[in-house]
Amino acid sequence: MTDTDRPILETRALAKRFSIGTRFSAEGRRTVHAVDNVSLTVRHGETVGLVGESGCGKSTLARCLVRLYDISDGKLFFEGDDITSKSLSELRPLRRRLQMVFQDPSASLNPRRRAGDLVAEPLRIHTKLSSAEINKRVAELFDLVGLLPDHVVRFPHEFSGGQRQRVGIARAIALNPDLVVLDEPVSALDVSVQAQIVNLLADLQEKLKLTYIFIAHDLSVVRQVSTRIAVMYLGSIVEEGPAEEVFAKPAHPYSQALISAVPVVETTPSGTRKRIILTGDVPSPLKPPSGCRFHPRCPIAVDRCRTERPELKEYRPGRRVACHFPTL
Amino acid sequence: MILSVRDLKVSFRTNDGLVRAIDGVSFDLDESEILGVVGESGSGKTVSLLAVMGLITDPNATIEGSIRYKGRELVGLPARELRRLRGNEIAMIFQDPMTALTPVYTIGWQIAEQIRAHRRVSKAKAMERVEELLAEVNFPNPHEAMSRYPHQLSGGMRQRAVIAMALSCNPALLVADEPTTALDVTVQAGILDLVRKLRATHKSAVVFITHDMGVVSELADRVMVMYAGRVVERGSRTELFSDPRHPYTRALLGSIPPLTGEKPRRLPAIPGSPPSLLRLPKGCAFGPRCPVRYEPCETEKPALGAGSHPAACFRVAQA
Ligand SMILES: Nc1ncnc2c1ncn2[C@@H]1O[C@H](COP(=O)(O)OP(=O)(O)OP(=O)(O)O)[C@@H](O)[C@H]1O
Ligand SMILES: Nc1ncnc2c1ncn2[C@@H]1O[C@H](COP(=O)(O)OP(=O)(O)OP(=O)(O)O)[C@@H](O)[C@H]1O
Ligand code: SF4
Ligand code: SF4
Ligand SMILES: [Mg+2]
Ligand SMILES: [Mg+2]
Numbered sequence: 092m093t094d095t096d097r098p099i100l101e102t103r104a105l106a107k108r109f110s111i112g113t114r115f116s117a118e119g120r121r122t123v124h125a126v127d128n129v130s131l132t133v134r135h136g137e138t139v140g141l142v143g144e145s146g147c148g149k150s151t152l153a154r155c156l157v158r159l160y161d162i163s164d165g166k167l168f169f170e171g172d173d174i175t176s177k178s179l180s181e182l183r184p185l186r187r188r189l190q191m192v193f194q195d196p197s198a199s200l201n202p203r204r205r206a207g208d209l210v211a212e213p214l215r216i217h218t219k220l221s222s223a224e225i226n227k228r229v230a231e232l233f234d235l236v237g238l239l240p241d242h243v244v245r246f247p248h249e250f251s252g253g254q255r256q257r258v259g260i261a262r263a264i265a266l267n268p269d270l271v272v273l274d275e276p277v278s279a280l281d282v283s284v285q286a287q288i289v290n291l292l293a294d295l296q297e298k299l300k301l302t303y304i305f306i307a308h309d310l311s312v313v314r315q316v317s318t319r320i321a322v323m324y325l326g327s328i329v330e331e332g333p334a335e336e337v338f339a340k341p342a343h344p345y346s347q348a349l350i351s352a353v354p355v356v357e358t359t360p361s362g363t364r365k366r367i368i369l370t371g372d373v374p375s376p377l378k379p380p381s382g383c384r385f386h387p388r389c390p391i392a393v394d395r396c397r398t399e400r401p402e403l404k405e406y407r408p409g410r411r412v413a414c415h416f417p418t419l
Numbered sequence: 420m421i422l423s424v425r426d427l428k429v430s431f432r433t434n435d436g437l438v439r440a441i442d443g444v445s446f447d448l449d450e451s452e453i454l455g456v457v458g459e460s461g462s463g464k465t466v467s468l469l470a471v472m473g474l475i476t477d478p479n480a481t482i483e484g485s486i487r488y489k490g491r492e493l494v495g496l497p498a499r500e501l502r503r504l505r506g507n508e509i510a511m512i513f514q515d516p517m518t519a520l521t522p523v524y525t526i527g528w529q530i531a532e533q534i535r536a537h538r539r540v541s542k543a544k545a546m547e548r549v550e551e552l553l554a555e556v557n558f559p560n561p562h563e564a565m566s567r568y569p570h571q572l573s574g575g576m577r578q579r580a581v582i583a584m585a586l587s588c589n590p591a592l593l594v595a596d597e598p599t600t601a602l603d604v605t606v607q608a609g610i611l612d613l614v615r616k617l618r619a620t621h622k623s624a625v626v627f628i629t630h631d632m633g634v635v636s637e638l639a640d641r642v643m644v645m646y647a648g649r650v651v652e653r654g655s656r657t658e659l660f661s662d663p664r665h666p667y668t669r670a671l672l673g674s675i676p677p678l679t680g681e682k683p684r685r686l687p688a689i690p691g692s693p694p695s696l697l698r699l700p701k702g703c704a705f706g707p708r709c710p711v712r713y714e715p716c717e718t719e720k721p722a723l724g725a726g727s728h729p730a731a732c733f734r735v736a737q738a
Contacts, residue, residue, distance in 0.1 A: 144603040145574070251692040252460075281459040282630065283708075286674035286688035293685065310604070315676035315686065338678065352608040354633030355678050356660055368612060369605045371559065372573040 098171070099270055099302050100133040100156060105165035107148075107155050111377075124376045125151040127326035128165070130403070133270070138296070138303040140317030140334060142310060142349070144373050148326040149306045153272045156304065157191050158182055187217050187266035192259050194275035199259060200247045207233075207243030210261045217266055232261040235298075237291060253284035257291070264295060272304045277312060285309075289316060310353045314338050319409070322346045325384045326376055328403055332410040342410075342417040345385050383414070391416060420490075421592055421624045422448040422471070427484035429463075429470050431477060438696045440466045442648040443484075445723075448592070451618050453625040455639030455656075457632060459693050462645040464628045468594050471626075472511060473501035488592070506537045510585035514597040516577040519584060520569045526580045527553075527565025534587045552583040556613055575606035582613060589621055596628045611638050632675060636660050644668050647694055647704035654728035664730040667705045703732070 107126040114120050126148045133139050141149045154160040156167065158174065167175045169185060193199045200209055207229050214225045230240060236257040247255055256276060263271055277285040289312060295301060307313050313320065317334040322343065330343040341347045348367040371388045374380050380387050386396040395415055403413040412419065429441040441463045448454050456464050469475050471486050473493060486493040493501065513519065520529060530552065531545040553561035556579040569577055578598055585593060599607035615638065618625055627638060635642050642659045644652040652665040663669045673687045691708040700706050703716040715733045723731040
């Protein structure tokens with residue numbers, strides 16, 4: 092088995108539910124099925140892009156994968172090791188290998204600490220490096236993410252959005268992780284700055300042999316960075332495959348609608364792209380529809396879809412679709 | 420001509436100094452025309468349109484220039500007059516629909532009130548009209564939707580309710596500030612469709628602010644690109660997208676990853692970030708990031724120039 096075929100992270104029928112309300116509130120205690128039955132394998136060195144509409148469970152899944160959330164059901168493996176219910180202290184040695192970068196760097200960076208200090212923090216907690224060694228490492232990291240040496244003394248608010256995200260990334264890679272989960276790392280940035288960060292992430296991946304799980308609502312950004320794509324709908328993966336293939340020939344009616352809806356710059360007056368406009372809204376994960384969860388909005392739904400939930404079936408190696416009538 | 424803005428300047432006095440948010444913006448808008456305004460965060464898109472609407476209330480603000488709506492000068496008009504125009508002929512939609520909605524009333528009630536504030540009709544008549552409007556903005560069950568509270572609607576439905584409210588007065592001018600930015604692409608596609616339809620049925624002129632070049636290219640007839648408080652390029656959609664002239668427009672278009680075809684190994688990114696409005700460079704504001712700057716750019720600010728497709732750049736002027 093070559094290194095790139097080896098799974099680094101694997102989930103089996105992973106589920107995350109939230110309880111909301113109390114038994115005294117009007118609607119009583121209710122369960123949000125935020126992530127439902129997700130089986131996903133992430134291999135060394137690849138970038139898996141997670142896409143889907145707001146509320147489909149991308150962030151919840153991401154947080155389960157790095158065990159920021161407890162897992163309600165199913166299993167999570169890191170390099171073959173079952174970490175589903177490991178305690179925090181058992182997870183400690185793993186922490187440094189599994190990192191996460193969030194959308195809003197200003198929310199995840201303590202505003203009263205200097206940038207150098209913020210990047211040094213994980214090193215102080217997780218390593219036995221001397222303070223001289225830590226300073227050297229921080230300088231290295233600043234260089235790696237394209238910040239200047241004298242930026243170490245700045246506070247988060249003294250940076251532009253793009254620079255702040257560089258600080259967030261430096262912090263995440265400080266401990267030489269193997270896997271970084273990036274939840275909307277460029278969504279808060281301007282287009283012109285987005286491209287810089289996308290390039291930086293690609294460079295770091297190559298240099299440091301990182302594996303990424305990448306979430307963004309901008310589908311063209313996801314396509315650019317990802318080797319593989321998983322499309323989520325209402326807590327579950329409905330389609331998975333190589334990035335370029337999924338974008339060029341989406342097989343699930345939902346992926347087709349999603350990709351066709353992306354506005355693209357057309358230089359010719361009337362483009363050739365056909366747009367599928369979905370009617371109806373994303374249903375609530377409090378009351379997921381019966382059968383195929385997409386059936387109330389699916390343009391080609393039939394009776395069978397209302398009762399029988401399609402499973403995520405592998406049609407070709409690495410190409411999975413959850414639909415009774417996939418376009419493959 | 421519905422709207423004609425000339426040399427609009429808006430500045431704010433702040434503790435750190437004078438912020439020149441808008442520094443000489445001019446544009447025209449024709450009946451049933453859609454003008455797309457694009458630019459990065461802080462480039463002045465919102466402030467310029469708030470100025471047009473007479474909605475800059477900050478006492479530290481100074482507004483100069485001319486804003487003519489159907490030939491009538493709006494700069495200096497009393498607040499009361501402006502308010503009347505806003506409800507009757509000019510309507511607005513914002514990124515966050517909740518800025519236009521009250522959580523404690525049903526949307527049917529709120530839209531009906533908006534109608535009755537500007538026209539003398541009975542409550543029943545107003546309610547009838549609300550139902551029509553909600554149907555027009557594609558509520559599957561408009562009658563039922565009238566009795567819903569904002570929190571009982573999804574983000575996309577709320578935005579459609581706000582659009583229905585905006586349309587209740589048959590506006591001659593609709594100003595939309597990033598109305599789809601917070602929405603999913605599938606929902607956005609529906610709203611863009613709706614805006615196109617309304618322009619056709621209501622003949623409204625639309626100013627549509629967005630930072631998404633894709634949205635502009637799908638929706639706008641004409642496009643205005645802003646950078647650091649100025650218009651750097653303007654043209655018809657075709658002119659702008661098939662022949663972008665300003666180095667910033669070119670770079671911006673180049674840095675968008677493609678959705679089809681081959682992936683570039685690296686994205687052609689623009690170095691640096693937009694300048695602080697407190698410390699604008701002496702010459703061209705894009706200069707520090709511009710790949711083709713030369714001597715004149717350091718000392719003088721390039722003017723936009725005239726014609727159907729002008730760009731504020733010395734290189735373009737020279738070519
Ligand atoms: N702590 C929580 N308690 C209750 N419900 C939650 C909680 N966190 C998330 N949810 C719900 O779980 C579902 C999935 O949310 P999640 O944030 O994972 O979506 P997402 O795909 O990341 O969306 P977005 O694109 O908007 O970030 C949503 O319905 C959300 O309301
Ligand atoms: N009341 C104010 N006082 C001081 N500065 C202000 C004020 N209002 C706006 N500004 C500044 O004016 C500039 C233009 O802001 P504007 O909101 O128009 O940008 P924008 O292009 O709409 O950006 P975004 O895409 O983030 O909405 C910004 O630098 C902003 O900080
Ligand atoms: S299973 Fe049926 S409803 Fe679901 S996506 Fe396929 S065709 Fe549509
Ligand atoms: S004026 Fe000079 S610096 Fe400005 S965009 Fe043109 S070439 Fe670049
Ligand atoms: Mg999220
Ligand atoms: Mg704005």
